Amino acid sequence: MSSQRPKAFTIEEKGAIICRLENGESNSCLAKEFGVGHSTISMIFKNKNRIKESFNSNVLKPKRLRKSRQENVDQALIQWFKNMRNKGIPISGPMLQEKANGFAARFGILDFNCSASWISRFKVRHNIVAGKIVGESSSVDQNSTTNWLISVWPNLRRQFSDDEIFNADETGLFYKLMPIKTLKFKGENCSGCKLSKDRITVMVTANISGTEKKKLLIIGKSQKPRCFKGVKSLPVDYANNRKAWITSELFEKWLRDWDRDLVKKKKKILLLVDNCPAHPNVTDLKSITLAFLPPNTTSVLQPMDQGIIRSLKMNFRKNLVLKMINCLDANENHSSTKVTVLLDAILMVNDAWNKMSQSTIHNCFKHAGFIESHNGLPIQTSEHEFDEEDEIPLSLWSRNLNSDSLAAPEMWEDYVDIDSGLLTSKEPTDENIVQNISAKEQLESDGEEEVEEAPLPTAEEALKAAELLSRFVHSNIENDNLTIAMSSIHNSIRDCFYNKMKKQKQTKITDYLQ
Template sequence: MASIKRKSFSVEEKSVIIQRLEAGESNATIAKEFGVNHSTISTIKKNKHKIEPLFNANVLKPKRVRLSSQEQVDSALLQWFKLQRNRGIPVNGPMLQQKATFFAKELKILNFDCSASWINRFKKRHNIVAGKIAGESLSVEQSDVTEWLSKVWPNLRKKFSDDEIFNADETGLFFKLTPDKTLKFRGEKCSGGKLSKDRITVMVAANMSGTIKKKLLIIGKSKNPRCFKNVRSLPVDYESNHKAWMTSDIFIKWVRDWDRELTKKNKKILLLVDNCPAHPQISDLRSITLFFLPPNTTSVLQPMDQGIIRVLKSNFRKNLVLKIIANLDANENTSSAKHPKITILDAILMIYDAWNKLTSATIFNCYRHAGFVQDSLSVVSASDDDDDLPLSIWARALDKGLPMGNEELEQYSAIDDDLATCEEPTDENILQSVIDNGQDSDDNDDDGLEENCTTPTLSEALKAAEVLNVFVHSNFEDDNMKKMMSCLHNRIRTSYYRNKSQKQSKITDFLH
């Protein structure tokens, strides 16, 4: 009997075989189709844990990937290479050799010979190929986008429905920045400048169908802002560090918490994120398949960057301007009218409201615009602009003597689009991460930048609810709104009297 000829499969072919086996096809059928022994197919399935990370990293063509004998140097050099590529800096072989030698020296690795063949194996391991740099600035390689959408994405999305596919991304937000201050702050750097004191980072995530919007993650500078005093719960998740940036520790915690939540519900999802330095690989996830988009393509491939974040910020800034106008109306002749106090709690409530206003049609359209949806389904325009008054009219109300034009409004909406959300690694902290030392600590308890503020008491909330209840029932015909208002009034009243009864332990308390 003639022996079956040995055949080598690429990473891409092995991934397809694994997917077919998981879909229910038999080992015998696939082995016969490819003309190999059953044991070959079994070995591919057995090595799934090695093949999938390579496939997810877009390493598709190699048939054999050898591990580096110097894993620390390999890891440090790969981080450095990704950083240079994200900056748009061209990198060649001699530059890689020089940097690898530098990392080996700093890591105190003796007798390391960074030869041309070592660099060639490094490039093959990580699917690094030669290419031309188009233009003087960073540009998206359309061929990378096209190849990923045509080869990687179809196989990846087969395992998940539209409801189970999520994208997550961070964005920086100047939460106190008013329209009249936009021009004054133009071009100021966020790190170490005045604007950095009044910034937060917002992590947004939603599924492809637009039916599920993940609870927002807000990252601030202070661990315990004064405005959080007596606040029992927030409508968002909150973390902190001294720069209000996303860090590896915060990202890992966020993903693992979500993974545990999904495991309890017996649900599995695909989570797409960019490959920024604050997004490390996370092992042993049970319900989340974490997938990193190819480098230098996220501005085109990332759905959150195709309009979702823009609409979210637009809704937030409208809320901010409305709050300022309400302050003007309430304090016409006071200094606070021109300088309203916006706390991080105010910002959280406004960004939470802005997130709730985002429609499923907008989210779905942004996934489609990124190329994730191939059908021709017609959906509503992704404007999400259903306000009675445009932002321009609200902005003019801030200062009737100096109405804002389109250019200023454009600048106001986009002022923090390029705000950094994580720290780019230097050689020193690349080495630090490679030798598995800790990240930045989040021990910033100083809240001197926040204004003194207190949350309303139950007594104040009850009075406000009573006034609002009368207003709604007197001015609105919507029965649902009236029912919700009555429910809210009853809940606050119940909380008030329950709290009061718990404090009254003596009969004399009732006589005051």
Template sequence: MNSKRKLKALTYAEKLKAIEAVKSGLKRKDVAVQFGIHESTLSIILKNKDELLKKQESGESLLCKRRRIAEFPNLEQCLFTWFKQCRNKNISVSGPILKEKAEEFAKSLQIHNFKASNGWLENFKKRHDLAFKKVCGESASVSKEVCTEWKSQLKSLLNGYDPNDVFNADETGLFFKCLPDKTLTFKNEKCHGGKHSKERLTILLCTNSTGTQKLKPLMIGKSKKPRCFAGCRSLPLDYEANKKAWMTGELFRKWLIKTDKQMITEKRKILLFIDNCTAHNDVPPLRAIKVQFLPANTTSQLQPLDQGIIKNFKTFYRKEIVKKMITDMEQNTVSSIHVLHAMRMVDKAWRNVTSNAVKNCFKACGFPVQMQENIEVEGEEWNKCTPPEEWNKCMSHVEITFEEFVTCDDKLATAGTLTEEEIMSTVVHGAEGDDLDEDLNDEPQVPPTTISISEARKAVNTLRCFAEQCSDTEEDIFTSLFKIENKIDIESVNSLKQKKITDFFM
């Protein structure tokens, strides 16, 4: 006689692994056996996969087996956000302090029937698995010996990873509207806010050590729905927003999960080096990414992006600003830059960063990068802040060097601590309320430009003729034109499908 089957409850993390196993092509029957559950249970898990993925992105614990619902969710979210900020700053938080802070939030949120009892505290800790949270705080200072020791340990850390699978990610602040004649005004503003805060963005850049794969940048602005995005259904960069245009733990977690999914799709395992700033400390469970924190306070010496990659990127961005100024001068229009302009220029600047520049910076941090014979010569050039040819034409009346223009936002804050009022506002009024639009749209609203199919075909034909009349045009340019033509053909067919056949006989 068969014994009764023992029931098994999976944690949320195990359920996500089961979902990924099915996505990878394994049969449901085999996956059910692997996780010790019935096929019908697996079907229920797959049916609820969207809810599980949302839970993962929200930062909730994946170690529990059943969802513990809080009686006062807004209060708990405020308290948990405050708690994470304290731990990220290496501030010790005890149970009594948590209870006292919970009472304060309850009073501010006008919750009158809340009591921060010992039972509530224990349940709060279980709901958020506080005992399992890893704290990665900065220490006071780091000696040169620490950097030397780190470089000597790199070989063992990189063991088993191809150089193409070793990545570094970091944020940089960008005064995206800053024109050359305003450089000194902007350069003096290095604080979190200030009168120029609405003219700033945060850009997250990530590249592998060979420079063969520069991931799509993440742009963080202050406006959730900039007016300039009207009519755009595809953007060259990923875009997020919050009231300070900062990187936050939630945004970084979301970016990690998306990148992890990309690497799973590519069937790769990568090693990602990051600094331990406050926004990076809440790392979710990942399948394809192993996160390695750099030693505290050493990013200026050990982080490849800080060795010149970011400066190289900003050099290209500022050159695009100068080119736009010259174009506006020739067309007798006032230079104005909105978020979509900045997004296009950031995309182009990041693409212009060469693999040799990336390799040089990884090499400077002790990474064993395979170098080309002529890379050292090229390295002397890419690291220079050489002004574009148009610089003297537009800056003859201002005594500002191009390097001062490039570095005007070098120390701009990219993350920080929210006040209790800001925490409550974010929780109660939603992630990043729609009222953010006011901050970045000083320019008059311009109706979105709609390009017809025929206009697009004509533009591609013009570009093709231009490419053909140029000498030594690269093959990938014609390939890109071919891809654009195919896209136009697809859109043309889709536009016809949206019409009924009777529409042509009316």
């Protein structure tokens, strides 16, 4: 009988083995390569869900997956720890002990007294190590970024093509903000939420190749805005809560809805998100592999933050400025030069998203280091590369309009970035954390309605507008695809108009009995 101890694999090694098995490599070949029995490889694959969960959470070095006996306390403490580290607050062992005892009391665990050894095991379970704070506490950890790109990212992406790897991120948007108001807000801290009265949160999602831009998720304050009355379909997904923020419940619902859609299409994807409090580790997904970027690295690793979101806002505000100019040129009063309803903003931001070029999205992923070189190492470019239309500065674009009504050119860049620091999620309190883990928190529902309301155009008004637009397209634009599309729109609106006319003229039998 051999006295040699069986080989113990780290989580990183097990994750790589699972990826290779899922890519079609045989159990026997891997067993022979690593010098272990078939049963060892089979056991790793049997526990793939737990291993993937740890692997995707950047827990790589432990060789065994040991759960805590106080699992609720463990999960609450790691959520609290991530929140504090995302804020750049240094955490010590005694602080963890004190917090663990506090969570135990909230869960009603009376016989728990957190010891130093419990904290040691907690740190091993979650790959927490001691480190010296250098410079600003909120600075990006370059070592974590490099290590993740070299050791974690290649294994994550191995079983997915560029078309199947997505990144999602949220951004706050002041959808009524006009450039002439920028002077009032210059230097004001958006995180204080003083400007959040007319805001939405936009979830932006696309794949590495830029070939698929997922439908936007828009989060507003009202559950049933008045401007939605009579609207049969929206080009975006819409959700709500009182702050117009993303929440863990909204994120999980959005994720599971997408997962069900992918199951129907028999498609599997990898989704990369940051580890903010509103992004829980959703389990039991069938078609989505959820992976989290390392803490304090999203400003460098998050592809959406490398220019995609900024280009989206720039294009949105170009639409907004054009609306303002049209109103001013028509000698309408100032109150009409703003977006009066949420529906206007949704249509404009969706139009801006549709215009985002494939090359701009792909190059932002490349800038973040997600595109590999010929030697297999990630490429992090020093300069951004944007499509020509997406990179035109708003200040240059505005000068070309030759309008005396516009703000000074130097104010335009402030206008683009005015809501870049706007909060999109709420840091949970200790009570929120406990409620989430206990599965007692209910989805927040807000039945308030928007105070403003704009009447929907009638079928007759829409038909007149379609006829006018159709004449303009046919006489000014030489584009066969656009001409065909315009004819289709015109015909659809005409059919809608005549159908409504028929319904109005139909006489009911009860009319003869009156």
